[in-house]
Amino acid sequence: MKHKSKSRPTRLQQDLLPQILELVRGDGLGPGARLTEVEVAERLQVSRTPVRAALQHLARRGLVEARPRRGFVLRKSAASLTLDDAPAASDETNELCVEIARDRLAGRLPLEVSESDLMRRYQVTRPFLLKVLNQLAGVALIERKPGRGWLFSQAMGDSKARAESYAFCRLLEPAAILTPGFHLDPAWIAEMRERHRAVLAAPWRKASSVGFFEMNAAFHLGIAAGADNRYLLLALEQQTRLRRLVNYDWTFGHERVVTSCNEHLAMLDWIERGELEVAAALMRSHIDAASRLPHPQRDREDAS
Template sequence: MSVDTIAQPISAGAASPLQIDLARRILERMRDAGWTVGTRVSVPDLARAFGVSRTPISAALELLVAQGIVEGRETRGLRLALDVAALDPEAILPNSPLEDLYRRMMRDRALGELPQEVSEAELMPRYQVPRGVVRKLLLRFAAEGLAQRLPGHGWRFAESLVGDDAQRESYEFRIAIECAAMRSPMFRADGKLLEQIRRAHERILSTIPNGKTLAGGDEWFRVNASFHEGLAACSGNRFLADAVRQQNNLRRLQESAGFAQLPTERLERSCREHLAILDAVEAGEIEWAEALLRQHLRQASEFASPPLSS
């Protein structure tokens, strides 16, 4: 089956924001992992990977079935029906209005147009949405560690990485935590995970000679975050992995305003440095990999403004 057989992009009203988001993440996972036509699709495995129940995963897969990307097998179950290597998840599964508003709020906070403390009553007229929508978005920020409810009716966004001191402190913390993760006695390279991360980096590098651009830099940030979180996950220490994930959330909150301005040469350099670190890890040279990671983060800290997403 060719890419031309895919149906039109799913309309915003055809599915819930969660279903669209999960379907896009599933498609990205298939593409990054190099899934081939015929690969079995396991609902329980995907549910564990994304930390949700089977019901939303099944609903998300129904969207991919409708697009001809996934199909039922002759026996029970689903399989990949289409070569996903060249597919653009954003084009097939466009953002819902709720997702667009989430990103808008994130950009406004990054630009300082939203104060650190806000109320639902203030946000309703600003974004022209009912209280239920505002609360749903704020709860999402809270779930990601980016906001907390205050006594009464207010909300407070997490401390952002605005200013030289905050950027420096963040990179110092990341160097300490991410390098400690690689020194963990429980560190074990997850070959399947690292191969998925490698494929995603190689795909991004392949777009640069063709003059292609990443939509707003969002895809690069996702791949970048998966690299750092993936290495931390290999440490076998959930607290180190959570700390790296939280730093990525804070970086996304601050750097969303600068996604579109990512210089191609810096993106390429960061991508190749990631691949060199993966090479060392896969070769069992963990001390060398840690040294490369430390150097990578130190160099990135020198270019922290504008953001590099390293």
């Protein structure tokens, strides 16, 4: 079993680090000012243990100094405090999105969940959890129940639903490209190229699956929108919502990401040339290849 390095904070500590620095900045504290675990824990409404670990991490960074029987004292002025090597907030948020999607699909999370249970399970603060839940709610993966708790949306978790999904896309998406009057805004094409190249250039991490799926969904929905048929677009939007939870838990590796991005870019090239038959054939081939990818068996009863 791998053990986390003592120099690397946990997600909860990472969440606390900028909050502690904001407290320091907000109070306008200077070098020599004292920070105690009790006061910081009370103000952030968390227990003392993760606060102690976060302060120890700041001490290793040279931002504070541990003093026997005095707690911690600042070594720098509030204005000069930075955490340049702290993980990006979006990465942290997306990593938890991936974990929640994986646990939901594996049946480790029930259909209905409470914030307190999720905070205990993932060892995160309530503000950070709410940021994640609101992000998931924004893409219709979960919704707040009247009163208390959250409710997951239904997802295509079994192999039959997955096969039906690809068959559905194979029928509609190539046909969208061949619809009379099909047109894509050049500005949208340029934006898609830029987003795909950014994905190809960036290192692949667990959290990358969220951004990749959303970019992939934007590409396919944008192609559908080019047909200027509201019913076709609404149908594909619904199908995308059903696929989102499964695809946040990406299992196909970076090589498939590169292949998918290059196939998308090739389709855009042919569309710009006016070769819509070729673009439609590439879309059909693209969907067929995705449907043949090995996929973990997820035929399990819905937890409730």
